[in-house]
Amino acid sequence: MYYIVFGYNMENKITQLRKGILELAILGCLSHGRHYGYSLVKTISGEKNIDLTEGTIYPILGRLAKEGLIQSEWMESSQGPPRKYYTLTLKGEEAHRLLEEEFRKLAAIVANVQKMPEPDTPDIALNVLSVKKEMNHD
Amino acid sequence: MTNGFSGPVAQIVDNYLARLRKGLKGFPPQDQEELVKEIHSHIYESFRNDPSGNEVDRILKVLDKLGEPGVVISTRMPSAMVTLGKKKKLPFYILAGVLIALFGVPLGLGGLSLALGIIITILALIMTFYIGAFSLILGGWLSALVMAVRIFSPGFLDPWVNVYPIVSDPALNTVLYIVGSLLIAGMGLGFLWLGTRMMRGIRFVFRFLFEKIKNSRKRVGAPA
Numbered sequence: 001m002y003y004i005v006f007g008y009n010m011e012n013k014i015t016q017l018r019k020g021i022l023e024l025a026i027l028g029c030l031s032h033g034r035h036y037g038y039s040l041v042k043t044i045s046g047e048k049n050i051d052l053t054e055g056t057i058y059p060i061l062g063r064l065a066k067e068g069l070i071q072s073e074w075m076e077s078s079q080g081p082p083r084k085y086y087t088l089t090l091k092g093e094e095a096h097r098l099l100e101e102e103f104r105k106l107a108a109i110v111a112n113v114q115k116m117p118e119p120d121t122p123d124i125a126l127n128v129l130s131v132k133k134e135m136n137h138d
Numbered sequence: 139m140t141n142g143f144s145g146p147v148a149q150i151v152d153n154y155l156a157r158l159r160k161g162l163k164g165f166p167p168q169d170q171e172e173l174v175k176e177i178h179s180h181i182y183e184s185f186r187n188d189p190s191g192n193e194v195d196r197i198l199k200v201l202d203k204l205g206e207p208g209v210v211i212s213t214r215m216p217s218a219m220v221t222l223g224k225k226k227k228l229p230f231y232i233l234a235g236v237l238i239a240l241f242g243v244p245l246g247l248g249g250l251s252l253a254l255g256i257i258i259t260i261l262a263l264i265m266t267f268y269i270g271a272f273s274l275i276l277g278g279w280l281s282a283l284v285m286a287v288r289i290f291s292p293g294f295l296d297p298w299v300n301v302y303p304i305v306s307d308p309a310l311n312t313v314l315y316i317v318g319s320l321l322i323a324g325m326g327l328g329f330l331w332l333g334t335r336m337m338r339g340i341r342f343v344f345r346f347l348f349e350k351i352k353n354s355r356k357r358v359g360a361p362a
Contacts, residue, residue, distance in 0.1 A: 037176055038183035054184070055205035058176065074175075080142055080182045081175070 023060055024103055027088065027096040030070060036083035037061065061086060069095050142182050147197045151181055158207040177210060260340065267336070271329035278323025285315045 025044050029035055035043065040061075041054045064070045069092035074082045088096065141151050155174055162170040184200040204210070287294045288301075289312055305311050 036179070036183075038180045038187075041180075042187075053205035053209055054180070054203050055177075055207075055209040058173065058210045062173075077179075080186065081179045083179050083183075084172075084176045 018056075019060065021103075022057065023064065024096075024099050026057065026060060026064065027069065027092060027099065030086055030088045031093065031096050034085045034087045036085050038083075040086070064092070068092075141178060143185070143197070145193075147185075147193050150194070150197050150201070151178070154181070154201055154207065158210060161207045161211045173210070177204070180204065264333075264336070264340070267329065267333060271326045271333060274326030274329065275323050276326075278319045278321070278326060281319035282316050282323065285312050285319060288312060 022044070026040060029040055029043050037057060038054075041052065041057060044050075044057075045052045061070065061072075065072060065086075068089060070086050071089050072084050072086045074084050077083050141148055141155070143151050155178060158174055158177060159170065162173065165173075181197075181200055181204065184203065185197060188196060188199070190196075284295055284299060285301075288299075289309075292308075301311065301315065303311050304314055
């Protein structure tokens with residue numbers, strides 16, 4: 001039972017983390033120019049084809065639009081159905097700048113922690129390992 | 139629907155979009171159409187981008203990468219609820235809080251009967267509230283009208299109306315009564331206005347509860 005709850009929490013945590021970072025990635029992408037949904041996905045996942053459930057960007061786009069950070073416009077495509085293009089608003093540019101700055105700081109924190117020397121007591125290290133193992137069962 | 143595809147591929151896409159539409163029920167119609175159009179465009183672009191292999195395999199791969207309709211919608215739900223909640227005033231938040239505290243606990247049979255009891259009580263309260271408001275408006279206006287008529291024909295409705303003299307001057311007395319009656323009618327109108335706010339709050343609470351119950355059911359149903 002404990003383990004089910006733990007697994008559920010983990011999933012939730014990863015979703016939260018992903019959402020925040022994806023939001024920043026979308027803003028970053030749009031700061032270089034306009035995009036439609038599919039082109040955003042392609043740009044974000046890049047050449048390496050990072051595992052990304054493409055549909056998840058749409059709720060985020062919807063929320064960003066509602067917050068007035070991005071705006072959209074339908075445009076005819078030379079081939080196929082029209083595309084909905086998104087661009088950053090002024091408010092969105094500002095938000096992107098602030099979020100990126102914050103992200104750099106946070107990334108630096110994570111990097112610092114990773115560089116930390118090994119703990120003196122081997123027990124602690126062992127505990128960390130056992131937690132990791134348990135997570136893999138999920 | 140012509141969706142830019144043909145044969146079995148078109149059917150698969152139609153089926154996906156129909157499921158998406160189903161999941162979007164309850165959203166403003168314009169939002170629904172817009173999102174369906176956007177997802178359709180996504181499917182088309184993604185399909186076109188990978189032109190190798192069997193068409194059916196390709197479309198299935200495209201939809202797999204896109205995710206279930208629930209993925210496209212899921213996080214829209216709570217945000218729709220958040221904006222709904224923003225319009226409400228503090229008292230309704232409190233009411234919502236109390237009710238959610240009661241319902242948030244997984245519903246047993248006891249919980250269910252409690253819920254029913256609360257719902258019936260709320261409905262009765264709403265009815266009483268509106269009847270009260272209408273009585274105030276009707277009573278206020280009628281009294282004002284009767285008093286106004288009595289200015290011109292002092293004996294009007296004398297057998298039924300017994301005007302208690304608040305001040306000794308009968309003219310001033312009549313004016314006072316008219317103002318008082320209008321105030322009462324105004325109070326009734328005020329209650330009606332309050333009622334619309336209250337209804338919004340209650341609607342919000344019920345929608346929220348509905349979501350909660352639906353989600354908890356989903357969680358129980360899903361394999362852990």
